[in-house]
Amino acid sequence: MKKTKKKGGIPGAISAEGNELGLIHIHENVIAAAVRKATCKVDGVIRLAGSAIVNNIAELIGNKAIGDRSIAVNIDGATVSIDVKVNIAYGAHVPTVASNVQSAVVGEVEKITGMTVTAVNVVVQELDDNDEDISSEEED
Amino acid sequence: MNYIYQLRDGLIQDCGPFRAGFFSATILLLLLVILWYLFHLISRKRVREIIIPGNRGALVVSASAVADMVRAVVSKKFNCITIKKIILWRGNRGTIMEIQGVYDIDGGRLPEVANEMREAILNNLDGQLGIKAIKEVIPNIKKITADNLNAGKFK
Numbered sequence: 001m002k003k004t005k006k007k008g009g010i011p012g013a014i015s016a017e018g019n020e021l022g023l024i025h026i027h028e029n030v031i032a033a034a035v036r037k038a039t040c041k042v043d044g045v046i047r048l049a050g051s052a053i054v055n056n057i058a059e060l061i062g063n064k065a066i067g068d069r070s071i072a073v074n075i076d077g078a079t080v081s082i083d084v085k086v087n088i089a090y091g092a093h094v095p096t097v098a099s100n101v102q103s104a105v106v107g108e109v110e111k112i113t114g115m116t117v118t119a120v121n122v123v124v125q126e127l128d129d130n131d132e133d134i135s136s137e138e139e140d
Numbered sequence: 141m142n143y144i145y146q147l148r149d150g151l152i153q154d155c156g157p158f159r160a161g162f163f164s165a166t167i168l169l170l171l172l173v174i175l176w177y178l179f180h181l182i183s184r185k186r187v188r189e190i191i192i193p194g195n196r197g198a199l200v201v202s203a204s205a206v207a208d209m210v211r212a213v214v215s216k217k218f219n220c221i222t223i224k225k226i227i228l229w230r231g232n233r234g235t236i237m238e239i240q241g242v243y244d245i246d247g248g249r250l251p252e253v254a255n256e257m258r259e260a261i262l263n264n265l266d267g268q269l270g271i272k273a274i275k276e277v278i279p280n281i282k283k284i285t286a287d288n289l290n291a292g293k294f295k
Contacts, residue, residue: 095192095270099194099196120196120197121197121198121199124200125202126205129212
């Protein structure tokens, strides 16, 4: 299955020449959703990075869903490179967590889209304490 | 230098008032550009993130994450130091970390505490974040407090 970047069509989408029935368009939001799901499952990742206030305002305006603002997807033909900003738990070994994020994202995106992931750049924005979440849950 | 003055005076005398003003403005603008260039040449450059290249993509650790780690290490191991600000600079040999803080005099001898803190931070940077680019940690004590002495005085 040959995939090419669509020019002048749906913005942020790639086209796949599937069969005679038609083309399959995969929007970058689909890849972003896969990245979000894979990243949040990795041990040591607390959440995707980003300001809650900015995200809320952006969502109100209708720019992008919360979390997607932390993910940048660069599609180039049948390959894709991804930047993902995360907050990692204090105490976790950051290079290991980042490597796990890269593996998880590559696996998930390649499984879902069939595209080749060339690079996953992990940006560690902050180190958070897990205790804050636990104490707030206990208070509830 | 005298030659430049003579040249400028000659130019201004030969020209009308508009051209004289134009030449003066050009010289002033050139001086400003040179000053701006010198300022950027001398001033230290802030580091916003540290990039660790890898096979499947880079690991980028933001200055904020580095600061979080340093704050956690210092607050756990060095009660006598309260961090106010952490700045990362680009130095000639690598990245330099400046830690601005307040020191409580009951903590012991400052040079020894500073050395221990420096060692603990560098070990944690390498061990937890995998960062080897930071070559130097400079503790910058802005203020010294004596909480216990003050407490005794006001009892």
